[in-house]
Amino acid sequence: MRTRLFLSAHTRIPERLVLALGTAAIACAMVVASDVPTHTFDPKQIQISLNPDLDIVYHTLAHLALPGDPSNLYSKDYIEQIQQAKKDLEVGQTKLDQLQSALETNYRKLPGLRFLNLAPFMADDYASFKQALAMIDFNFRNEAEDSRETYEERKAREALAPLLFGNTRRLIPLFKNRFPDPAEHEFLKQFAESMDDERDRFYKHYREARTEVDQASQERFERFWKSEGASIVGPWASRSGVNVFNIYLCPVMKRNGHGVPVNQEQRVLFHVVAPLPETKAETQQALFVVLHETTHRLTDRFVDSAATIPENRRAASRENAVFYANHLFLKIRYPQHHEAYLRFFLSLSESKLSVGAVEQEFLKNYPVEASLQGALSELVKSLH
Numbered sequence: 209m210r211t212r213l214f215l216s217a218h219t220r221i222p223e224r225l226v227l228a229l230g231t232a233a234i235a236c237a238m239v240v241a242s243d244v245p246t247h248t249f250d251p252k253q254i255q256i257s258l259n260p261d262l263d264i265v266y267h268t269l270a271h272l273a274l275p276g277d278p279s280n281l282y283s284k285d286y287i288e289q290i291q292q293a294k295k296d297l298e299v300g301q302t303k304l305d306q307l308q309s310a311l312e313t314n315y316r317k318l319p320g321l322r323f324l325n326l327a328p329f330m331a332d333d334y335a336s337f338k339q340a341l342a343m344i345d346f347n348f349r350n351e352a353e354d355s356r357e358t359y360e361e362r363k364a365r366e367a368l369a370p371l372l373f374g375n376t377r378r379l380i381p382l383f384k385n386r387f388p389d390p391a392e393h394e395f396l397k398q399f400a401e402s403m404d405d406e407r408d409r410f411y412k413h414y415r416e417a418r419t420e421v422d423q424a425s426q427e428r429f430e431r432f433w434k435s436e437g438a439s440i441v442g443p444w445a446s447r448s449g450v451n452v453f454n455i456y457l458c459p460v461m462k463r464n465g466h467g468v469p470v471n472q473e474q475r476v477l478f479h480v481v482a483p484l485p486e487t488k489a490e491t492q493q494a495l496f497v498v499l500h501e502t503t504h505r506l507t508d509r510f511v512d513s514a515a516t517i518p519e520n521r522r523a524a525s526r527e528n529a530v531f532y533a534n535h536l537f538l539k540i541r542y543p544q545h546h547e548a549y550l551r552f553f554l555s556l557s558e559s560k561l562s563v564g565a566v567e568q569e570f571l572k573n574y575p576v577e578a579s580l581q582g583a584l585s586e587l588v589k590s591l592h
Contacts, residue, residue, distance in 0.1 A: 251442035261334035266460040336374030341400035443591035450478040457484040467501025
C-alpha cells in the first residue's frame with residue numbers, strides 16, 4: 209500500500225497538507241470541493257481491488273453503533289456473522305470485544321471521531337496509521353538536537369527513541385490537529401490497540417478463510433463492471449477531474465460508501481470504498497454506490513455555488529442533488545436499472561409499490577431545491 213489508500217470528501221488540498229480530507233458517504237458529504245478540474249479522465253483506467261488492511265479499520269468501526277448517524281457502519285447481520293466466524297475459528301474474546309462498550313460510548317460522545325472513516329487515506333500503510341493513532345501524544349520537540357549534548361548523550365537518547373513506521377512522523381501532528389481533545393486521544397489509543405489485536409488474532413485469519421468467497425465476489429463485480437457498470441459510471445468518471453481512480457470493494461460496507469479525493473502534487477487521486485457484493489442483487493447495488501460517490505465530483509459544486517441554500521442544509525442538499533441527478537440519468541439512459549436504484553436507496557426492495565409510486569416516494573425522501581433541478585437536468589443531458 210504505497211499510495212494513500214488509507215478519506216467521502218471532495219476536498220481539494222495539497223497532499224502535504226492533508227488536514228481537512230473529508231467524506232462524502234452515501235448519507236453525508238462532510239467536506240466538499242469547490243471547482244472540479246476540466247481535464248478528461250479515461251474511465252478504462254479505473255482499478256478495482258480488495259484491501260484487507262483498509263477493511264480492518266471499517267471492521268473495527270462497524271462494532272460501534274451510531275443510530276441515526278450517517279457515519280454509522282454498524283449492522284446487526286454483520287456483527288452476528290463476525291461472532292459466528294470467531295466461534296468457527298476458535299478465537300476467544302479480543303480486545304475489541306472487551307472494550308466495545310466503552311469505545312462505543314465515547315465514539316458517540318465525540319463527533320470529531322467520525323473522521324476515522326476517512327483518516328486511513330492519510331497514511332502510506334496500515335502500520336503507519338495504527339502507530340500514529342497509538343502515539344498521538346508523542347512530542348517530537350523532545351527529539352530536537354541539543355547543541356550542548358555530547359555525542360554519547362545524543363546516541364543514548366536516539367537509542368530510546370521509538371522506531372517509526374512509514375509516514376508516522378508526518379501523521380502524528382496531522383492527527384493532533386484533527387483530534388485536539390485529550391478525550392479523543394484516549395479513544396484513539398484504545399481504538400488502535402483494539403484494532404491491531406483484532407487484526408492479528410482474528411481478522412487476518414478470517415479474511416484468509418474467506419479468500420475464495422472474496423475473490424468470487426470481486427470477479428462477480430468485475431464481470432458486471434465490464435458488461436454494464438463501466439458504461440454507467442463512465443460519463444461521470446470522465447468529467448470527474450481525477451488522474452487516478454480506484455475502487456476498493458469492502459465486505460464491511462453494506463449500504464454505505466466513501467468517495468475520497470486526495471491531491472498529490474499536481475494529481476488528484478480518487479478512491480471509492482464500496483460494498484463487496486456476494487449476490488447478483490448486491491453487485492448491482494455496489495455499482496449504485498460507486499455511481500453515487502463519483503457523481504458527487506460533479507454535483508457538489510452546484511450546491512456550493514447556490515447562495516439560497518443555508519449552510520446547515522448544504523450537506524443534505526449535496527446528497528439529494530446526487531440522488532436526483534442519478535435518478536434522471538438512469539431513467540433516461542439506463543431504464544433497466546432505474547427502478548432497482550430507487551428501491552435500493554429507499555430500502556423498498558421487497559415492496560409491492562408500483563414504479564410510479566416508488567419514484568414519487570424517492571423524490572419526496574430526497575427533495576432537491578427548485579433552483580437546482582434545472583441545472584442538474586442540464587448536467588445529465590450534457591453527459592456523453
